[in-house]
Amino acid sequence: MTVPAVPPGGPLAAPSQSTQAGPANQSALMGFVHRRRRGAELFLLLIALAVGVGGYAAVGLGVEDKIPADIVAYGGWLAALMVGAHVAVRLVAPYADPVLLPVVAALNGLGLALIHRIDLAKDATFARQQLTWMTLGVLLFVATLVILRDHRVLARFTYTAGLLAIALLIAPMAPGLGYEVNGARIWIGVGPFNFQPGEVAKVLLVIAFAGYLVLHRDALALAGRRVLFVDLPRGRDLGPILVMWLISLGILVFQRDLGSSLLFFGLFLLMLYVATERAGWIVVGAGLFALGTVAGYHFFGHVRVRVNTWLHPFEYYDGPPGANSYQLVESLFGLAWGGEIGRGLGQGDPARVPEASSDFIMAALGEELGLTGVIAVLLLYGLIVERALRAALISRDNFGKLMATGLAGIFALQLFVVVGGVTRLIPLTGLTTSFLSYGGSSLVASWVVVALLLRISDQARRPLPDLTPTADEPPDDQATQVIKGVGR
Template structure:
C-alpha cells in the first residue's frame, strides 16, 4: 500500500459478453455437426434441425443467464467448451443412430436437459463452495454407500462384465459417477485438516524425502478401496480413477514427491496382483498387447472392438472421411466406450486433437481457478475436479489409441450415458462456483493512518 492509502489490486472483469460470444461458436459446432451428419448420410439437412437446434440453444442460454446473475465473475471459457463437447457428442451419437436404427441421441439430449437443470440448481443453491467443507466425512460415507450399492442383490446389475450399475424402475444408474464428486470433497476437506502432518518428511532416499511410516494410513486405505472396486465390481477404470485422484490431491496438498513414489509402488503392486488374480484384467492386458491374436471368432472376438476402432482411425487418416461418410457402426458400442474411435474415423487425427485440446482447456481452467482461489479447500477441490477430467480423458483415449489397456470409462460430455453426463455438468457447476469466488474483487478495505480514516480505493485493471 502506498502512503496515500491506495491499494493496487488486480480485479477480474466479468467477461460474460465473451462467454456469450464463445457460446454462439459452440452452438455452431454442435448444430453444424448435426447438419453435416444429415448431409453425409441422407444428403439433406435433417428435418428436425430447427427443433433440435432450438432446444440445444435454449439449454445453453438458460445456463448462461444463470451464470450471468448468480456467478458473474466465473470463468468465461468453461461453459462454452463444455457446450461444444456436448453438442459434438450428440451429433456423433446421432450419426451412429442413423446407421444402427437406435434412438440414443434423443435419450442423450434428455439427459443433457437433466444435467443442465442440476447445473442450474447447483449454482443457485451453492452460493459459497466453502460450505461443502462441513460435509467432509458425510460425503465420504455417502460415496462409500454409493460404491457398495451395485453389490446389493436385486439392485445391482452386471453390464458388460462390470458390476457398477443399479436399477431403479425403468432407469439404470451408475452411482460411481456421483461418488467421484463426493470423494473430491472428502479428500479436499481431509487434506486441508491434515496437510501439515502429511507434509512432514521421513527417511531420505536418493534426494527424495519419503513420508513417515505412521502417515501411510490414508493412502493405504485408498489403495485398498480401489482394489476392492476392481475385485468386487470388476471396474478397472473407476479403480484407477479413485486412486489416481487421491494421489494427485495428496501431492498438490503436501508438495512432497515422496508421495508420488509411494503411490507408484502401490499402483504397480496392485496392478501385478490384479493381473494374476483377476481374469478380467488379464483379458484387458492380453488384448492390449496382442490385439490381432484375439480378433477372430476362434478367440471369441475379445479385441474386436479395439481392432475395428484402430481400422477406422487408420482409414480416417489426418482429416477423416467426413461426418456421415465413414463406417463407425462397425465398432460395437461406439456411442459409449469408443466414441473417440468414431470421431477419429470421420473427423480424423485433426478432429481428435481438437477434442483433446478442448479437454485440455477444461483442465487448465480448473487449475487456474485453483491457483487464484483464496482458500485451501477451494484450491484442492478445483485441482480434484480438474484431475477427474484429466484422468478420465487420459485412460479413455489412451485405451482407444492402445497407449494403455482398456478401462471401461466414458469420455466426459461426448459418450452416451446419463450418469456420466449429469455428474459432469454438476462438476462444471462446482468449478464455476469456485472460479466466481476466486475472481471476485476482495472486500473493500479501510485504513487508519494517524487517526485519519481514508477510504481505500481499488484500482481496477483490465
C-alpha cells in the same frame, strides 16, 4: 492486536509477498478487479451452438444427402439450454470463468452429433435420450449454482461426503439393486431408472479428499526416511493412501471396473501431492500401483484378459465373448482409415464397433474427423483442465484450491485412460468420455462438476471487500488488513 502468522510457501499458502509489499503495491493489489466477461461468454456460446447444430446438419447431409427435418427444433432446444445456462451464470455467478461453459457446450453439441450419426447407422435413438440427459444436466447445473452460493460450505460435509461416496461405490454389489453390464457390476436400478453411482461418488470423493487434506496436510507433509534424494513419508502417515488403495483394489476385484479403480486412486494421489508438495507420495503411490497391477494380473482372470488383449489384440480378435479384442482392433482400423482429416461426418463406418456411442466414441470421431478432429477435441479438454487449474491458483481458500484441482483431475485422468485405451496406449478401462459419450450418469455428473468449478472461479474472481475503516472503527495496521482480505 496479535497478527496471525502467514503459512509457509506452497500451493495452498496465502500470498505472503502481499504483507511485504509497499503501500502503493498493496493499494494496487486491493484495487485489482477481474472483469466479468459475460459478453465474451455469450459470443463463445454462439460459436459452440454453431458447432453443435452444424455437426447435426453435416451428419444429415453425409448420410441422407439432406438437412434433417427437425434441425430448427433441435437447434432451438440446444440454444435454449445454452442461453438458460448463460443467464444463470450471469445472475448468480457473474465473475465466473467465461471460457468453461462455451467449451463444455461445444463438446456436448459435438457429442450429440456423433451419437446421432451412429444412431443412423444402427437404427437407434441414443441421441434423443442423450439430449434428454443433457437437459437434466443443465437443470442441475443451474440448481447447483443457485443453491450453492459459497463452495466453502461443502467443507463442513467432509466425512459425510466420504461415507456417502463409499456407500454409493458399494451399492452395485447389493443383491436385487445392482446388476452387471459388459462384465462390470457398476450399475444400480431403481424401478425404470438405472445409473452408475460411481459418477456421483467421484464428485463426493473430491469434496471429502479436499476437506481431509486441508485439515491434515501439515502432518502428511512431514518427511520421513530419505532414499535416493527423495524424502519418503513417515510410516505412521501411510494410513489414508493404504485405505484408498484397498478401496481401489476392491472396485477392481469385486466390480471388475478397472477404469474407476484407476481414476479414484489416481485422483487421491494427485490431490495428496498437490497438498503436500512431497514427491515421496508419488513414489509410494507408484509402488502400490505396481504391486496392485502385478497381483491383479496373476490372481484375477478378468485383469489378465484385459492385459493380454492389449498386448496381443490381433490374436484375440475372434476370441470368446468377454475375452476378445474385436472392438479394439476395429477402432484401430477406423482410426487408421480416418487418417489426418477423416472421411467426413456420415462417410465413415463407425457402426462396426459395437460400443461406438459410449466407450469408443473417440474412435468414431477419429474415423470421421481424422487426427485433426481428435487433436481439436483434446485441446478443448485441455482448456477445461487449464481453466480449472487457473481457478485453483487464484482461489483465496485452501479448500477451494484443492477442490478445483481434484475436479480438474477428474477430467484429465478420465480422458487419459479413455483415449489411452482406444489408441492402445494402455489397457482398455471402460470409462466414458465426458460430454461426448452416450451415458446419462456421466453427462449429468459432468455438468454438476462444471457448476462447482464456476462457483469456485466466481468466488476467486470477485472483488475483495472494502477494508477501509469507518469513522467509529479504529484502523488496523496494513499487514492485518491484507491477511484479513486473503482469509476472506
